[in-house]
Amino acid sequence: MIENSKQLYLEDSYLLKFEATVVRSGPKHALLDQTAFYPEGGGQPSDIGELKHGNDLWKVNKVLKRGSEIFHYLDKDISQGIKIQCIVDSVTRSWNMRRHSAEHLLTGLIEALGEPPKIYSDLERLEYQPSKLNQEQLNQVFIQFNEIIEQNLSVSVYFENRTKINASDDPRKQSFLKKIPPNIEKLRMVDIGGHALTFCMGTHVKNTKEIGKLTSLNLVEGKKDRKIVYFNLRQN
Numbered sequence: 001m002i003e004n005s006k007q008l009y010l011e012d013s014y015l016l017k018f019e020a021t022v023v024r025s026g027p028k029h030a031l032l033d034q035t036a037f038y039p040e041g042g043g044q045p046s047d048i049g050e051l052k053h054g055n056d057l058w059k060v061n062k063v064l065k066r067g068s069e070i071f072h073y074l075d076k077d078i079s080q081g082i083k084i085q086c087i088v089d090s091v092t093r094s095w096n097m098r099r100h101s102a103e104h105l106l107t108g109l110i111e112a113l114g115e116p117p118k119i120y121s122d123l124e125r126l127e128y129q130p131s132k133l134n135q136e137q138l139n140q141v142f143i144q145f146n147e148i149i150e151q152n153l154s155v156s157v158y159f160e161n162r163t164k165i166n167a168s169d170d171p172r173k174q175s176f177l178k179k180i181p182p183n184i185e186k187l188r189m190v191d192i193g194g195h196a197l198t199f200c201m202g203t204h205v206k207n208t209k210e211i212g213k214l215t216s217l218n219l220v221e222g223k224k225d226r227k228i229v230y231f232n233l234r235q236n
């Protein structure tokens with residue numbers, strides 16, 4: 001066992017180059033003393049990138065968190081103990097981070113319509129059940145979303161003691177607090193311009209402009225009042 005890897009991505013979503021030491025290695029994988037590679041989780045896929053040591057180069061194909069340890073899966077073996085230069089692929093990170101931040105904003109805007117909390121979401125869709133959501137409402141959300149992007153509101157990320165969060169007058173806050181294990185005392189909160197507040201360990205853009213505008217927002221109806229909302233952002 002090693003000490004928990006320091007999770008640099010929790011403090012700075014824009015840190016893409018860093019140095020680290022390989023504290024443990026195995027067949028085509030490495031554990032580092034610190035990492036800015038985001039491990040798959042919370043609906044956000046893993047980062048990819050490279051590790052360098054002198055002229056040696058390893059591709060990072062996937063990053064997964066198992067318990068408190070973060071495994072970097074590589075294209076070949078690496079030696080334990082070496083100091084390495086680490087580069088997170090900026091194109092993949094930016095695209096994931098923008099869509100993940102968009103997912104938060106959509107969650108907030110749809111919940112404000114009186115919908116129950118979503119039952120699933122990823123970087124392409126949000127799912128509700130049972131739900132009365134209709135396409136006309138989504139058309140309004142589409143307009144509202146793109147206005148918020150235009151307004152360039154701040155995205156704030158901060159840690160807060162669970163006991164300090166006053167959820168008494170807000171059913172949305174109550175529902176997300178219930179989902180968090182009781183032993184977690186400090187919560188990492190993400191607020192997208194005052195329109196979406198949640199607990200999240202993912203990576204987020206710093207303002208709404210960077211999310212970019214929606215190009216489509218479509219409703220697909222499933223069985224038993226299941227409603228699936230598909231979203232697309234402009235590519236760049």
Ligand SMILES: [Zn+2]
Pocket residue numbers: 100104190200201202203204
């Ligand atoms: Zn998030």
